[in-house]
Amino acid sequence: MSDRYDIHELMVCRIASEMTDDEDLVTILGSFTPLAYASYMLAKLTHAPDAWMVGYNSIGMPAVELSFTGAEAAAYRGAYARNSFTPNGHLVHLGTHGLLECVSAAQMDGDGAINLSVIGPYDSPKVRLPGGAGAPEVVQNYRKVVAYFSKHDARTLVKKVDFATGRRTPVSKDAREKLGLVTDGPVTIVTPLAVLAKSDDDRPFAIESLHPGVTAEEVVENTGFELEVPADIPTTTEPTDEQVKLLRETIDPLGTVRFDFLGGAERLAYLDEVLAKEWARAEALLAKG
Amino acid sequence: MSKPSKVVELEQLSDLIPADATVAFGGGWFANHPMAAARQLVRAERTDIHAMALLGTIEIDMLVGAKVLSHLTFSMVTLEAFGLAQAFRRAVQSGELPITELPALSLQVGLEASAQSVPFLPVRGPIGSDLVAMHPEFFGTASSSFGDEDVMVVKAVRPTVAIVHALRADRLGNAQFDGTFGQDPELASASDIVIVTAEEIVESAEIAADAHLTKIPGFLVDHVIEAPFGAHPCSHVPRYSQDAWEILEYQKAAMAGGDDYEAYLDRLRNETEAEYRERVLGDDRGRVLGALAQAGPTLEPQS
Numbered sequence: 001m002s003d004r005y006d007i008h009e010l011m012v013c014r015i016a017s018e019m020t021d022d023e024d025l026v027t028i029l030g031s032f033t034p035l036a037y038a039s040y041m042l043a044k045l046t047h048a049p050d051a052w053m054v055g056y057n058s059i060g061m062p063a064v065e066l067s068f069t070g071a072e073a074a075a076y077r078g079a080y081a082r083n084s085f086t087p088n089g090h091l092v093h094l095g096t097h098g099l100l101e102c103v104s105a106a107q108m109d110g111d112g113a114i115n116l117s118v119i120g121p122y123d124s125p126k127v128r129l130p131g132g133a134g135a136p137e138v139v140q141n142y143r144k145v146v147a148y149f150s151k152h153d154a155r156t157l158v159k160k161v162d163f164a165t166g167r168r169t170p171v172s173k174d175a176r177e178k179l180g181l182v183t184d185g186p187v188t189i190v191t192p193l194a195v196l197a198k199s200d201d202d203r204p205f206a207i208e209s210l211h212p213g214v215t216a217e218e219v220v221e222n223t224g225f226e227l228e229v230p231a232d233i234p235t236t237t238e239p240t241d242e243q244v245k246l247l248r249e250t251i252d253p254l255g256t257v258r259f260d261f262l263g264g265a266e267r268l269a270y271l272d273e274v275l276a277k278e279w280a281r282a283e284a285l286l287a288k289g
Numbered sequence: 290m291s292k293p294s295k296v297v298e299l300e301q302l303s304d305l306i307p308a309d310a311t312v313a314f315g316g317g318w319f320a321n322h323p324m325a326a327a328r329q330l331v332r333a334e335r336t337d338i339h340a341m342a343l344l345g346t347i348e349i350d351m352l353v354g355a356k357v358l359s360h361l362t363f364s365m366v367t368l369e370a371f372g373l374a375q376a377f378r379r380a381v382q383s384g385e386l387p388i389t390e391l392p393a394l395s396l397q398v399g400l401e402a403s404a405q406s407v408p409f410l411p412v413r414g415p416i417g418s419d420l421v422a423m424h425p426e427f428f429g430t431a432s433s434s435f436g437d438e439d440v441m442v443v444k445a446v447r448p449t450v451a452i453v454h455a456l457r458a459d460r461l462g463n464a465q466f467d468g469t470f471g472q473d474p475e476l477a478s479a480s481d482i483v484i485v486t487a488e489e490i491v492e493s494a495e496i497a498a499d500a501h502l503t504k505i506p507g508f509l510v511d512h513v514i515e516a517p518f519g520a521h522p523c524s525h526v527p528r529y530s531q532d533a534w535e536i537l538e539y540q541k542a543a544m545a546g547g548d549d550y551e552a553y554l555d556r557l558r559n560e561t562e563a564e565y566r567e568r569v570l571g572d573d574r575g576r577v578l579g580a581l582a583q584a585g586p587t588l589e590p591q592s
Contacts, residue, residue: 073585130367136415167417
């Protein structure tokens with residue numbers, strides 16, 4: 001592990017590489033999942049300045065600094081258009097102009113199913129999770145689906161999810177066309193250990209790359225579903241100094257990406273810290289008039 | 290002769306909602322939820338509401354916590370970076386709150402079917418989701434005489450009541466939105482009774498002057514209620530940003546549960562909406578939220 005960057009920064013850079021502006025396709029931000037947001041902003045500020053983003057009701061929003069109290073206003077102020085959710089859904093999701101969907105779930109399995117609903121039996125759950133919002137439709141209609149996880153363990157990447165809120169399989173063009181789906185493409189998993197990808201319905205997820213210092217054995221051991229282990233596995237591209245600097249100083253100076261890695265009480269304490277910084281900035285705004 | 294005004298007071302809200310009504314709440318994420326209306330239902334001590342939320346958050350969690358709901362139809366209920374919605378989670382885990390979980394885009398299409406007065410509409414659906422098999426009353430298939438393959442369809446969804454929060458409205462019910470408005474217009478067009486809370490009630494001439502902001506025409510609207518900071522602690526951009534500090538205070542109480550959480554709800558029950566505003570938005574909070582909503586700095590690509 002490098003002392004030049006944190007592991008979540010490597011994950012952000014890997015996800016950002018999926019976002020391109022080669023075609024007029026759209027990425028919708030969804031609820032505030034800081035790691036995904038940071039990835040989109042990094043792409044937009046570097047290799048994909050003309051990538052289309054939709055945040056809240058704003059279409060063609062600019063890159064914004066991640067914060068609780070400023071991001072929505074920035075999206076509003078810099079966007080090319082505003083549209084209500086249902087027409088936006090028709091335009092982007094159901095209209096299949098969607099490019100990249102980043103999703104983080106409580107569980108994912110080797111069949112590309114994501115669980116955002118329950119841990120345990122559906123009718124008497126151990127933990128009731130938020131639900132998938134539009135993810136069940138979105139993961140089947142976008143070009144690229146990246147699932148990211150703050151932990152790589154067999155409790156998260158499981159043999160079979162407790163409940164399939166949504167599913168990104170089959171992956172092959174033919175099988176998808178038979179189901180009335182017009183987009184195809186692989187499903188990718190990004191974790192603190194590795195990148196996994198499934199691009200063939202008849203084969204399991206394969207290790208696409210290992211993060212520096214991680215072994216294939218370690219990944220297999222911590223994955224609950226079957227994995228294909230190629231003979232030569234490349235190392236995941238490390239963030240450049242420029243990317244790290246952009247993330248820390250420009251995109252996420254408040255450090256919101258850490259929220260994806262904290263639970264319960266720790267998260268609340270960190271929220272206090274970040275919100276104190278946001279309050280100080282707000283007071284400065286008022287003082288400026 | 291002109292019709293009587295649709296404007297009523299917030300205190301009358303509960304009287305406008307029939308017993309056991311399905312009530313769709315507007316807004317999305319931490320933006321623009323009709324929070325003043327949700328607080329008023331807590332004050333009215335309703336216990337029979339079937340709520341519907343697409344991208345629900347603190348408004349739904351609070352209604353669940355105060356035991357206002359008898360059922361919840363939803364796509365998502367979350368406090369996002371603040372953590373899981375605690376009252377919602379506890380009530381579902383204990384079996385106290387019956388739920389219907391539906392994918393958001395399919396639910397939107399179901400609402401659209403209702404708005405168009407058709408019994409169902411096709412949707413490019415959530416294939417492979419367990420929610421499809423779980424809800425045969427909502428997801429179906431239909432064939433056509435055109436020779437196409439059978440398609441997945443969703444049943445029309447018709448809420449009894451929609452409550453949405455607008456920037457401005459007039460006595461006729463014309464409702465204007467500028468920043469984030471979720472799927473509020475679609476909820477209005479799909480529901481039997483439409484209640485608009487608004488930051489301010491204005492003259493119809495003022496509505497006409499900015500006609501491009503009118504997202505819900507008055508003929509759809511039954512009642513209009515003036516509710517300044519009516520989305521607080523959610524945002525109503527460009528008027529005010531999300532009050533993350535108040536949301537955190539709520540979440541701390543909800544995570545603690547028990548007496549701490551009851552105290553939070555009791556305080557709401559025992560104050561009027563005007564008293565709530567004075568308590569929470571004093572000490573510069575309101576001005577800070579306004580300044581934040583106006584600022585919104587954006588980032589430029591690196592050259």
